[in-house]
Amino acid sequence: MVFSQTTALIGLILNLAIAIYAFKREWLDAGGTVAALTVGVLVFSFGGWTWLALLLFFFASSNALGRQWVKEKKLPRQEFAKEGVRDFWQVFANGGLAALLAVLYNVYQSPAIFAAFLGVIATITADTWGTEVGVLEKKPRLVTTFKGVKRGTSGAVSKLGLATTFAAGFLIAVLIYFLDWAGAIVGGSLGGSVTAAFGEPVRQFVGGFGLVLLTAFVAVVGGLADSFFGATVQGVYYCAKCKKETEKRLHRCGCKTKLKRGYAVIDNDAVNLLASIVGAAVAFALYSFFFH
Template identity: 50%
Template structure:
Protein backbone atom coordinates (compact mmCIF):
# COMPACT_ATOMS: atom_id res chain seq x y z
CA UNK A 1 0.00 0.00 0.00
CA UNK A 2 2.84 2.34 0.91
CA UNK A 3 4.53 1.79 -2.46
CA UNK A 4 1.24 2.34 -4.30
CA UNK A 5 0.76 5.69 -2.60
CA UNK A 6 4.38 6.50 -3.37
CA UNK A 7 3.75 5.67 -7.06
CA UNK A 8 0.71 7.93 -7.19
CA UNK A 9 2.72 10.76 -5.64
CA UNK A 10 5.69 10.34 -7.99
CA UNK A 11 3.33 10.08 -10.99
CA UNK A 12 1.46 13.19 -9.85
CA UNK A 13 4.63 15.24 -9.35
CA UNK A 14 6.15 14.38 -12.74
CA UNK A 15 2.78 14.77 -14.53
CA UNK A 16 2.21 18.15 -12.87
CA UNK A 17 5.69 19.27 -13.92
CA UNK A 18 4.99 18.23 -17.54
CA UNK A 19 1.48 19.74 -17.42
CA UNK A 20 2.74 23.09 -16.14
CA UNK A 21 5.56 22.99 -18.72
CA UNK A 22 2.97 22.57 -21.52
CA UNK A 23 0.55 25.10 -20.01
CA UNK A 24 3.21 27.79 -19.69
CA UNK A 25 4.18 27.29 -23.32
CA UNK A 26 0.51 27.72 -24.27
CA UNK A 27 0.10 24.28 -25.83
CA UNK A 28 -2.50 23.22 -23.22
CA UNK A 29 -5.41 25.21 -21.81
CA UNK A 30 -6.28 24.98 -18.07
CA UNK A 31 -8.73 22.12 -18.64
CA UNK A 32 -6.29 20.52 -21.11
CA UNK A 33 -3.60 20.60 -18.42
CA UNK A 34 -6.00 18.91 -15.96
CA UNK A 35 -6.75 16.12 -18.46
CA UNK A 36 -3.05 15.67 -19.27
CA UNK A 37 -2.09 15.41 -15.58
CA UNK A 38 -4.87 12.86 -14.94
CA UNK A 39 -3.72 10.82 -17.95
CA UNK A 40 -0.10 11.03 -16.80
CA UNK A 41 -0.95 9.72 -13.33
CA UNK A 42 -3.06 6.87 -14.74
CA UNK A 43 -0.30 5.83 -17.16
CA UNK A 44 2.45 6.11 -14.53
CA UNK A 45 0.60 4.24 -11.76
CA UNK A 46 -1.01 1.52 -13.89
CA UNK A 47 1.56 1.18 -16.69
CA UNK A 48 4.82 2.10 -14.97
CA UNK A 49 7.88 4.22 -15.69
CA UNK A 50 8.50 2.90 -19.24
CA UNK A 51 4.88 3.58 -20.24
CA UNK A 52 5.11 7.04 -18.75
CA UNK A 53 8.40 7.73 -20.52
CA UNK A 54 6.80 6.97 -23.89
CA UNK A 55 3.93 9.36 -23.09
CA UNK A 56 6.41 12.00 -21.91
CA UNK A 57 8.35 11.74 -25.21
CA UNK A 58 5.12 12.66 -27.01
CA UNK A 59 4.38 15.55 -24.67
CA UNK A 60 7.80 17.14 -24.71
CA UNK A 61 8.32 16.89 -28.49
CA UNK A 62 4.75 18.14 -29.12
CA UNK A 63 5.33 21.24 -27.03
CA UNK A 64 8.58 21.83 -28.88
CA UNK A 65 7.08 21.47 -32.38
CA UNK A 66 3.88 23.38 -31.50
CA UNK A 67 5.96 26.34 -30.28
CA UNK A 68 8.40 26.00 -33.19
CA UNK A 69 7.84 29.05 -35.47
CA UNK A 70 4.48 29.59 -33.74
CA UNK A 71 4.12 33.15 -35.02
CA UNK A 72 4.45 31.94 -38.60
CA UNK A 73 1.70 29.33 -38.03
CA UNK A 74 -0.75 31.64 -36.26
CA UNK A 75 -2.87 32.39 -39.34
CA UNK A 76 -3.33 28.70 -40.21
CA UNK A 77 -4.03 27.69 -36.60
CA UNK A 78 -6.74 30.37 -36.29
CA UNK A 79 -8.49 29.07 -39.41
CA UNK A 80 -8.48 25.41 -38.42
CA UNK A 81 -9.13 23.65 -35.11
CA UNK A 82 -5.93 21.64 -35.39
CA UNK A 83 -2.72 22.72 -33.71
CA UNK A 84 -2.15 25.31 -31.04
CA UNK A 85 -3.74 25.18 -27.57
CA UNK A 86 -5.43 21.89 -26.62
CA UNK A 87 -8.40 21.72 -24.23
CA UNK A 88 -9.77 18.92 -22.00
CA UNK A 89 -11.64 17.04 -24.74
CA UNK A 90 -8.80 17.39 -27.23
CA UNK A 91 -6.41 15.79 -24.73
CA UNK A 92 -8.88 12.97 -24.00
CA UNK A 93 -9.53 12.43 -27.72
CA UNK A 94 -5.77 12.03 -28.23
CA UNK A 95 -4.89 10.14 -25.05
CA UNK A 96 -8.08 8.51 -23.77
CA UNK A 97 -7.37 5.17 -25.45
CA UNK A 98 -3.85 5.22 -23.95
CA UNK A 99 -5.42 5.55 -20.48
CA UNK A 100 -7.81 2.67 -21.15
CA UNK A 101 -4.88 0.50 -22.32
CA UNK A 102 -2.97 1.31 -19.10
CA UNK A 103 -6.00 0.00 -17.16
CA UNK A 104 -6.05 -3.14 -19.33
CA UNK A 105 -2.32 -3.66 -18.76
CA UNK A 106 -2.78 -3.38 -14.98
CA UNK A 107 -5.14 -6.35 -15.02
CA UNK A 108 -3.57 -8.33 -17.82
CA UNK A 109 0.18 -8.12 -18.48
CA UNK A 110 0.17 -8.94 -22.19
CA UNK A 111 2.78 -7.42 -24.55
CA UNK A 112 0.09 -6.85 -27.21
CA UNK A 113 -1.52 -4.27 -24.90
CA UNK A 114 1.76 -2.37 -24.68
CA UNK A 115 2.15 -2.47 -28.48
CA UNK A 116 -1.38 -1.09 -28.87
CA UNK A 117 -0.39 1.72 -26.45
CA UNK A 118 2.72 2.30 -28.56
CA UNK A 119 0.44 2.61 -31.64
CA UNK A 120 -1.72 5.23 -29.88
CA UNK A 121 1.23 7.36 -28.79
CA UNK A 122 2.95 6.92 -32.18
CA UNK A 123 -0.24 8.12 -33.92
CA UNK A 124 -0.67 11.26 -31.82
CA UNK A 125 3.06 12.02 -32.11
CA UNK A 126 3.11 11.49 -35.90
CA UNK A 127 -0.05 13.55 -36.31
CA UNK A 128 1.19 16.41 -34.12
CA UNK A 129 4.65 16.52 -35.72
CA UNK A 130 3.19 16.31 -39.24
CA UNK A 131 0.60 19.01 -38.51
CA UNK A 132 2.94 21.42 -36.77
CA UNK A 133 5.80 21.04 -39.25
CA UNK A 134 3.69 20.30 -42.35
CA UNK A 135 1.98 23.70 -42.18
CA UNK A 136 5.41 25.31 -42.48
CA UNK A 137 6.07 23.58 -45.82
CA UNK A 138 6.71 25.88 -48.79
CA UNK A 139 4.53 24.28 -51.51
CA UNK A 140 0.79 23.63 -51.35
CA UNK A 141 -0.17 20.20 -49.97
CA UNK A 142 -2.54 17.79 -51.75
CA UNK A 143 -5.90 16.48 -50.57
CA UNK A 144 -5.58 12.78 -49.69
CA UNK A 145 -8.76 11.85 -51.60
CA UNK A 146 -8.51 13.49 -55.04
CA UNK A 147 -4.86 14.60 -54.93
CA UNK A 148 -5.79 18.21 -55.78
CA UNK A 149 -3.68 21.04 -54.37
CA UNK A 150 -5.33 22.72 -51.36
CA UNK A 151 -4.39 25.59 -49.01
CA UNK A 152 -1.94 24.78 -46.19
CA UNK A 153 -3.75 23.63 -43.04
CA UNK A 154 -6.76 22.15 -44.85
CA UNK A 155 -8.17 19.06 -43.12
CA UNK A 156 -7.15 16.01 -45.13
CA UNK A 157 -4.15 17.68 -46.73
CA UNK A 158 -0.96 15.62 -47.02
CA UNK A 159 2.57 16.38 -48.21
CA UNK A 160 5.82 14.50 -48.66
CA UNK A 161 7.34 16.47 -45.80
CA UNK A 162 4.35 15.70 -43.57
CA UNK A 163 4.56 11.96 -44.23
CA UNK A 164 8.34 11.84 -43.67
CA UNK A 165 7.87 13.74 -40.40
CA UNK A 166 5.02 11.39 -39.38
CA UNK A 167 7.32 8.37 -39.88
CA UNK A 168 10.07 10.08 -37.87
CA UNK A 169 7.68 10.93 -35.01
CA UNK A 170 6.49 7.33 -34.75
CA UNK A 171 10.08 6.06 -34.96
CA UNK A 172 11.12 8.31 -32.07
CA UNK A 173 8.35 6.79 -29.92
CA UNK A 174 9.61 3.31 -30.86
CA UNK A 175 13.22 4.24 -29.99
CA UNK A 176 12.07 5.66 -26.64
CA UNK A 177 10.20 2.43 -25.81
CA UNK A 178 13.17 0.30 -26.94
CA UNK A 179 15.63 2.10 -24.66
CA UNK A 180 13.33 2.51 -21.65
CA UNK A 181 12.39 -1.17 -21.67
CA UNK A 182 16.08 -2.03 -22.05
CA UNK A 183 16.88 -0.10 -18.87
CA UNK A 184 13.88 -1.03 -16.74
CA UNK A 185 12.62 -4.51 -15.98
CA UNK A 186 8.96 -4.83 -16.87
CA UNK A 187 7.33 -8.16 -16.12
CA UNK A 188 6.04 -9.85 -19.28
CA UNK A 189 7.49 -7.24 -21.63
CA UNK A 190 10.82 -7.40 -23.45
CA UNK A 191 12.56 -4.62 -25.33
CA UNK A 192 12.76 -5.19 -29.08
CA UNK A 193 14.27 -3.32 -32.03
CA UNK A 194 11.04 -4.11 -33.90
CA UNK A 195 9.34 -1.50 -31.71
CA UNK A 196 10.93 1.16 -33.94
CA UNK A 197 9.43 0.12 -37.33
CA UNK A 198 6.15 -0.93 -35.67
CA UNK A 199 5.75 2.49 -34.04
CA UNK A 200 6.84 4.31 -37.22
CA UNK A 201 4.35 2.42 -39.43
CA UNK A 202 1.42 2.58 -36.99
CA UNK A 203 2.10 6.29 -36.47
CA UNK A 204 2.08 6.96 -40.23
CA UNK A 205 -1.05 4.81 -40.68
CA UNK A 206 -2.84 6.67 -37.87
CA UNK A 207 -1.82 10.07 -39.25
CA UNK A 208 -2.94 9.16 -42.81
CA UNK A 209 -6.26 7.82 -41.46
CA UNK A 210 -6.64 11.14 -39.64
CA UNK A 211 -6.18 12.97 -42.98
CA UNK A 212 -8.58 10.62 -44.79
CA UNK A 213 -11.34 11.28 -42.24
CA UNK A 214 -10.53 14.98 -42.32
CA UNK A 215 -11.21 14.99 -46.07
CA UNK A 216 -14.38 12.88 -45.95
CA UNK A 217 -16.39 12.34 -42.74
CA UNK A 218 -15.27 15.35 -40.70
CA UNK A 219 -17.70 18.28 -40.50
CA UNK A 220 -16.44 21.12 -42.67
CA UNK A 221 -17.90 24.59 -43.11
CA UNK A 222 -17.60 27.49 -45.53
CA UNK A 223 -17.49 31.19 -44.83
CA UNK A 224 -19.31 32.98 -47.66
CA UNK A 225 -17.80 36.34 -46.69
CA UNK A 226 -14.13 35.24 -46.70
CA UNK A 227 -14.71 32.47 -49.28
CA UNK A 228 -12.75 30.05 -47.09
CA UNK A 229 -13.22 26.50 -45.78
CA UNK A 230 -13.07 26.17 -42.01
CA UNK A 231 -13.76 23.69 -39.20
CA UNK A 232 -15.61 26.39 -37.27
CA UNK A 233 -19.38 27.01 -37.18
CA UNK A 234 -18.72 30.67 -36.46
CA UNK A 235 -15.86 32.06 -38.53
CA UNK A 236 -13.16 34.34 -37.12
CA UNK A 237 -14.69 37.26 -39.05
CA UNK A 238 -17.96 36.79 -37.11
CA UNK A 239 -19.92 35.25 -39.99
CA UNK A 240 -21.99 32.11 -39.36
CA UNK A 241 -20.57 29.44 -41.67
CA UNK A 242 -22.43 26.96 -43.87
CA UNK A 243 -22.00 23.18 -43.65
CA UNK A 244 -20.43 21.85 -46.87
CA UNK A 245 -19.51 18.26 -46.06
CA UNK A 246 -19.16 15.58 -43.38
CA UNK A 247 -21.27 14.75 -40.34
CA UNK A 248 -22.05 17.52 -37.88
CA UNK A 249 -20.96 15.40 -34.87
CA UNK A 250 -17.77 14.23 -36.62
CA UNK A 251 -15.48 16.98 -35.32
CA UNK A 252 -11.72 17.05 -34.87
CA UNK A 253 -11.94 15.21 -31.52
CA UNK A 254 -13.82 12.29 -33.10
CA UNK A 255 -11.22 12.20 -35.90
CA UNK A 256 -8.37 12.05 -33.37
CA UNK A 257 -10.07 9.37 -31.27
CA UNK A 258 -10.73 7.19 -34.32
CA UNK A 259 -7.17 7.58 -35.63
CA UNK A 260 -5.67 6.51 -32.27
CA UNK A 261 -7.89 3.40 -32.36
CA UNK A 262 -6.60 2.62 -35.86
CA UNK A 263 -2.97 3.25 -34.81
CA UNK A 264 -3.44 0.90 -31.84
CA UNK A 265 -4.94 -1.79 -34.09
CA UNK A 266 -2.11 -1.51 -36.64
CA UNK A 267 0.60 -1.76 -33.95
CA UNK A 268 -1.14 -4.69 -32.21
CA UNK A 269 -1.62 -6.40 -35.59
CA UNK A 270 2.06 -5.97 -36.52
CA UNK A 271 3.09 -7.31 -33.12
CA UNK A 272 0.95 -10.43 -33.60
CA UNK A 273 2.39 -10.82 -37.11
CA UNK A 274 6.05 -10.60 -36.03
CA UNK A 275 6.06 -12.29 -32.61
Protein backbone atom coordinates in the same frame (compact mmCIF):
# COMPACT_ATOMS: atom_id res chain seq x y z
CA MET B 1 4.17 -2.40 -13.31
CA VAL B 2 2.06 -3.68 -10.45
CA PHE B 3 -0.35 -1.05 -9.25
CA SER B 4 0.16 0.11 -5.67
CA GLN B 5 -0.76 3.12 -3.58
CA THR B 6 2.88 4.16 -3.53
CA THR B 7 3.23 4.26 -7.32
CA ALA B 8 -0.09 6.10 -7.56
CA LEU B 9 1.19 8.68 -5.08
CA ILE B 10 4.50 9.10 -6.92
CA GLY B 11 2.53 9.36 -10.15
CA LEU B 12 0.27 12.02 -8.68
CA ILE B 13 3.15 14.19 -7.41
CA LEU B 14 5.15 13.80 -10.63
CA ASN B 15 2.23 14.53 -12.93
CA LEU B 16 0.97 17.38 -10.79
CA ALA B 17 4.34 19.09 -11.19
CA ILE B 18 4.26 18.57 -14.97
CA ALA B 19 0.63 19.70 -15.26
CA ILE B 20 1.23 22.89 -13.28
CA TYR B 21 4.30 23.65 -15.39
CA ALA B 22 2.31 23.15 -18.62
CA PHE B 23 -0.57 25.26 -17.32
CA LYS B 24 1.74 28.11 -16.33
CA ARG B 25 3.40 28.07 -19.75
CA GLU B 26 -0.08 28.15 -21.31
CA TRP B 27 0.29 24.84 -23.12
CA LEU B 28 -2.94 23.75 -21.39
CA ASP B 29 -6.02 25.59 -20.16
CA ALA B 30 -7.70 24.64 -16.84
CA GLY B 31 -9.75 21.80 -18.37
CA GLY B 32 -6.76 20.57 -20.35
CA THR B 33 -4.66 20.53 -17.18
CA VAL B 34 -7.22 18.36 -15.36
CA ALA B 35 -7.39 15.95 -18.32
CA ALA B 36 -3.59 15.78 -18.66
CA LEU B 37 -3.18 15.14 -14.92
CA THR B 38 -5.75 12.31 -15.03
CA VAL B 39 -4.18 10.71 -18.10
CA GLY B 40 -0.64 11.07 -16.69
CA VAL B 41 -1.51 9.54 -13.30
CA LEU B 42 -3.35 6.59 -14.89
CA VAL B 43 -0.58 5.92 -17.41
CA PHE B 44 2.13 6.06 -14.75
CA SER B 45 0.27 4.13 -12.03
CA PHE B 46 -0.88 1.30 -14.28
CA GLY B 47 1.81 1.30 -16.98
CA GLY B 48 5.00 2.59 -15.40
CA TRP B 49 7.99 4.78 -16.18
CA THR B 50 8.36 3.65 -19.76
CA TRP B 51 4.75 4.40 -20.55
CA LEU B 52 4.89 7.85 -18.97
CA ALA B 53 8.18 8.67 -20.71
CA LEU B 54 6.59 7.87 -24.10
CA LEU B 55 3.58 10.03 -23.29
CA LEU B 56 5.82 12.90 -22.19
CA PHE B 57 7.87 12.57 -25.36
CA PHE B 58 4.69 13.14 -27.37
CA PHE B 59 3.63 16.07 -25.19
CA ALA B 60 6.99 17.85 -25.05
CA SER B 61 7.90 17.36 -28.71
CA SER B 62 4.47 18.49 -29.91
CA ASN B 63 4.65 21.65 -27.84
CA ALA B 64 8.19 22.35 -29.04
CA LEU B 65 7.20 21.89 -32.70
CA GLY B 66 4.10 24.01 -32.16
CA ARG B 67 6.32 26.96 -31.35
CA GLN B 68 8.47 26.57 -34.47
CA TRP B 69 7.92 28.47 -37.73
CA VAL B 70 5.15 30.53 -36.14
CA LYS B 71 5.24 33.15 -38.90
CA GLU B 72 5.09 30.64 -41.74
CA LYS B 73 2.18 28.79 -40.14
CA LYS B 74 0.14 31.83 -39.17
CA LEU B 75 -2.03 31.90 -42.29
CA PRO B 76 -3.11 28.23 -42.54
CA ARG B 77 -3.48 28.02 -38.76
CA GLN B 78 -6.10 30.75 -38.72
CA GLU B 79 -8.64 28.29 -40.08
CA PHE B 80 -7.92 25.60 -37.46
CA ALA B 81 -10.75 25.14 -34.95
CA LYS B 82 -8.35 25.45 -32.02
CA GLU B 83 -4.92 27.00 -31.77
CA GLY B 84 -2.16 26.91 -29.17
CA VAL B 85 -3.56 26.22 -25.71
CA ARG B 86 -4.96 22.70 -25.41
CA ASP B 87 -8.35 22.19 -23.77
CA PHE B 88 -10.00 19.22 -22.04
CA TRP B 89 -11.33 17.48 -25.16
CA GLN B 90 -8.09 17.92 -27.09
CA VAL B 91 -6.12 16.25 -24.31
CA PHE B 92 -8.78 13.60 -23.80
CA ALA B 93 -8.88 12.80 -27.54
CA ASN B 94 -5.11 12.32 -27.58
CA GLY B 95 -4.56 10.69 -24.18
CA GLY B 96 -7.84 9.01 -23.18
CA LEU B 97 -7.20 5.80 -25.08
CA ALA B 98 -3.59 5.69 -23.84
CA ALA B 99 -4.84 5.83 -20.23
CA LEU B 100 -7.45 3.13 -20.87
CA LEU B 101 -4.79 0.83 -22.37
CA ALA B 102 -2.56 1.31 -19.30
CA VAL B 103 -5.44 0.20 -17.08
CA LEU B 104 -6.16 -2.80 -19.35
CA TYR B 105 -2.48 -3.75 -19.32
CA ASN B 106 -2.61 -3.94 -15.56
CA VAL B 107 -5.53 -6.36 -15.78
CA TYR B 108 -4.35 -8.62 -18.63
CA GLN B 109 -0.54 -8.15 -18.49
CA SER B 110 -0.39 -8.71 -22.24
CA PRO B 111 2.48 -7.17 -24.25
CA ALA B 112 0.04 -6.84 -27.15
CA ILE B 113 -1.71 -4.15 -25.07
CA PHE B 114 1.60 -2.34 -24.73
CA ALA B 115 1.88 -2.59 -28.53
CA ALA B 116 -1.55 -0.96 -28.80
CA PHE B 117 -0.39 1.82 -26.45
CA LEU B 118 2.66 2.24 -28.67
CA GLY B 119 0.28 2.50 -31.63
CA VAL B 120 -1.59 5.34 -29.90
CA ILE B 121 1.62 7.22 -29.06
CA ALA B 122 2.96 6.71 -32.61
CA THR B 123 -0.31 7.94 -34.12
CA ILE B 124 -0.84 11.05 -31.99
CA THR B 125 2.82 12.03 -32.32
CA ALA B 126 2.78 11.43 -36.08
CA ASP B 127 -0.42 13.43 -36.44
CA THR B 128 0.81 16.40 -34.41
CA TRP B 129 4.26 16.44 -36.03
CA GLY B 130 2.76 15.88 -39.46
CA THR B 131 0.41 18.83 -38.95
CA GLU B 132 3.03 21.14 -37.48
CA VAL B 133 5.60 20.42 -40.20
CA GLY B 134 3.35 19.33 -43.09
CA VAL B 135 1.48 22.63 -43.02
CA LEU B 136 4.70 24.28 -44.24
CA GLU B 137 4.48 22.45 -47.57
CA LYS B 138 3.29 24.84 -50.26
CA LYS B 139 1.23 22.39 -52.31
CA PRO B 140 -0.44 19.69 -50.21
CA ARG B 141 -2.98 17.26 -51.69
CA LEU B 142 -6.18 15.77 -50.31
CA VAL B 143 -5.52 12.20 -49.16
CA THR B 144 -8.67 10.86 -50.85
CA THR B 145 -8.63 12.50 -54.28
CA PHE B 146 -4.99 13.69 -54.55
CA LYS B 147 -6.33 17.04 -55.69
CA GLY B 148 -4.27 20.05 -54.73
CA VAL B 149 -5.74 21.89 -51.71
CA LYS B 150 -4.91 24.95 -49.61
CA ARG B 151 -2.39 24.65 -46.79
CA GLY B 152 -4.04 23.71 -43.49
CA THR B 153 -6.99 21.91 -45.11
CA SER B 154 -8.29 18.97 -43.06
CA GLY B 155 -7.24 15.75 -44.76
CA ALA B 156 -4.34 17.31 -46.65
CA VAL B 157 -1.15 15.27 -47.03
CA SER B 158 2.29 16.13 -48.35
CA LYS B 159 5.64 14.44 -48.86
CA LEU B 160 7.05 16.57 -46.09
CA GLY B 161 4.23 15.58 -43.74
CA LEU B 162 4.59 11.89 -44.56
CA ALA B 163 8.35 11.96 -44.05
CA THR B 164 7.73 13.65 -40.71
CA THR B 165 5.26 10.99 -39.54
CA PHE B 166 7.80 8.29 -40.44
CA ALA B 167 10.52 10.15 -38.52
CA ALA B 168 8.19 10.43 -35.52
CA GLY B 169 7.60 6.67 -35.45
CA PHE B 170 11.30 5.94 -35.92
CA LEU B 171 12.29 8.27 -33.07
CA ILE B 172 9.72 6.71 -30.75
CA ALA B 173 11.22 3.29 -31.48
CA VAL B 174 14.71 4.64 -30.74
CA LEU B 175 13.38 6.09 -27.48
CA ILE B 176 12.00 2.68 -26.52
CA TYR B 177 15.42 1.11 -27.10
CA PHE B 178 16.97 3.79 -24.95
CA LEU B 179 14.41 3.33 -22.15
CA ASP B 180 14.97 -0.40 -22.23
CA TRP B 181 18.73 0.07 -22.05
CA ALA B 182 18.41 2.60 -19.20
CA GLY B 183 15.95 0.33 -17.40
CA ALA B 184 18.33 -2.61 -17.62
CA ILE B 185 21.21 -0.54 -16.22
CA VAL B 186 19.19 0.97 -13.38
CA GLY B 187 17.53 -2.37 -12.72
CA GLY B 188 20.87 -4.18 -12.78
CA SER B 189 22.19 -2.06 -9.96
CA LEU B 190 18.99 -1.84 -7.96
CA GLY B 191 17.42 -5.25 -8.39
CA GLY B 192 14.81 -7.12 -10.37
CA SER B 193 11.73 -5.31 -9.09
CA VAL B 194 13.09 -2.04 -10.47
CA THR B 195 13.70 -3.66 -13.87
CA ALA B 196 10.11 -4.81 -13.78
CA ALA B 197 8.87 -1.34 -12.91
CA PHE B 198 11.03 0.28 -15.54
CA GLY B 199 10.83 -1.77 -18.61
CA GLU B 200 8.94 -5.00 -18.24
CA PRO B 201 6.73 -4.59 -21.30
CA VAL B 202 9.63 -3.19 -23.30
CA ARG B 203 11.84 -6.19 -22.54
CA GLN B 204 9.37 -8.41 -24.27
CA PHE B 205 9.76 -6.42 -27.46
CA VAL B 206 13.39 -5.62 -27.85
CA GLY B 207 15.52 -8.18 -29.54
CA GLY B 208 14.69 -7.44 -33.13
CA PHE B 209 14.45 -4.74 -35.70
CA GLY B 210 10.75 -5.60 -35.88
CA LEU B 211 9.89 -3.10 -33.18
CA VAL B 212 11.37 -0.18 -35.12
CA LEU B 213 9.53 -1.25 -38.26
CA LEU B 214 6.26 -1.75 -36.42
CA THR B 215 6.35 1.64 -34.71
CA ALA B 216 7.40 3.58 -37.83
CA PHE B 217 4.79 1.74 -39.92
CA VAL B 218 2.01 2.39 -37.42
CA ALA B 219 3.00 6.07 -37.21
CA VAL B 220 2.52 6.41 -40.98
CA VAL B 221 -0.72 4.39 -40.97
CA GLY B 222 -2.09 6.34 -37.99
CA GLY B 223 -1.10 9.67 -39.53
CA LEU B 224 -2.76 8.70 -42.84
CA ALA B 225 -5.88 7.51 -40.99
CA ASP B 226 -6.06 10.94 -39.36
CA SER B 227 -5.84 12.64 -42.77
CA PHE B 228 -8.38 10.21 -44.21
CA PHE B 229 -10.95 10.94 -41.48
CA GLY B 230 -10.14 14.64 -41.86
CA ALA B 231 -10.94 14.46 -45.57
CA THR B 232 -14.10 12.36 -45.27
CA VAL B 233 -16.07 12.60 -42.01
CA GLN B 234 -14.69 15.70 -40.27
CA GLY B 235 -17.02 18.68 -40.37
CA VAL B 236 -15.49 21.34 -42.64
CA TYR B 237 -17.22 24.70 -42.89
CA TYR B 238 -17.37 27.48 -45.44
CA CYS B 239 -17.53 31.21 -44.89
CA ALA B 240 -19.53 32.80 -47.71
CA LYS B 241 -18.27 36.28 -46.94
CA CYS B 242 -14.54 35.45 -47.01
CA LYS B 243 -15.01 32.59 -49.51
CA LYS B 244 -12.86 30.38 -47.32
CA GLU B 245 -12.92 26.83 -46.01
CA THR B 246 -12.48 26.63 -42.26
CA GLU B 247 -12.82 24.36 -39.22
CA LYS B 248 -14.53 27.19 -37.35
CA ARG B 249 -18.32 27.36 -36.93
CA LEU B 250 -18.09 31.05 -36.25
CA HIS B 251 -15.60 32.60 -38.60
CA ARG B 252 -12.96 35.18 -37.70
CA CYS B 253 -14.96 37.82 -39.58
CA GLY B 254 -17.92 37.27 -37.25
CA CYS B 255 -20.06 35.40 -39.81
CA LYS B 256 -21.65 32.05 -39.11
CA THR B 257 -20.18 29.41 -41.42
CA LYS B 258 -22.03 26.63 -43.28
CA LEU B 259 -21.23 22.93 -43.15
CA LYS B 260 -19.54 22.14 -46.46
CA ARG B 261 -18.59 18.49 -46.02
CA GLY B 262 -18.42 15.83 -43.32
CA TYR B 263 -20.48 15.72 -40.12
CA ALA B 264 -20.94 18.53 -37.63
CA VAL B 265 -20.46 16.19 -34.65
CA ILE B 266 -17.03 15.10 -35.89
CA ASP B 267 -14.51 17.80 -35.12
CA ASN B 268 -10.72 17.62 -35.12
CA ASP B 269 -10.66 16.07 -31.62
CA ALA B 270 -12.99 13.26 -32.71
CA VAL B 271 -10.81 12.66 -35.77
CA ASN B 272 -7.73 12.38 -33.53
CA LEU B 273 -9.52 9.86 -31.33
CA LEU B 274 -10.64 7.81 -34.34
CA ALA B 275 -7.11 7.82 -35.76
CA SER B 276 -5.61 6.70 -32.45
CA ILE B 277 -8.12 3.82 -32.30
CA VAL B 278 -6.89 2.76 -35.77
CA GLY B 279 -3.25 3.09 -34.67
CA ALA B 280 -3.90 1.01 -31.55
CA ALA B 281 -5.80 -1.67 -33.48
CA VAL B 282 -3.15 -1.96 -36.22
CA ALA B 283 -0.31 -2.17 -33.70
CA PHE B 284 -2.23 -4.74 -31.62
CA ALA B 285 -2.95 -6.87 -34.69
CA LEU B 286 0.59 -6.66 -36.10
CA TYR B 287 2.10 -7.54 -32.73
CA SER B 288 -0.26 -10.45 -32.17
CA PHE B 289 0.41 -11.77 -35.67
CA PHE B 290 4.19 -11.34 -35.99
CA PHE B 291 5.57 -11.36 -32.47
CA HIS B 292 3.52 -14.10 -30.88
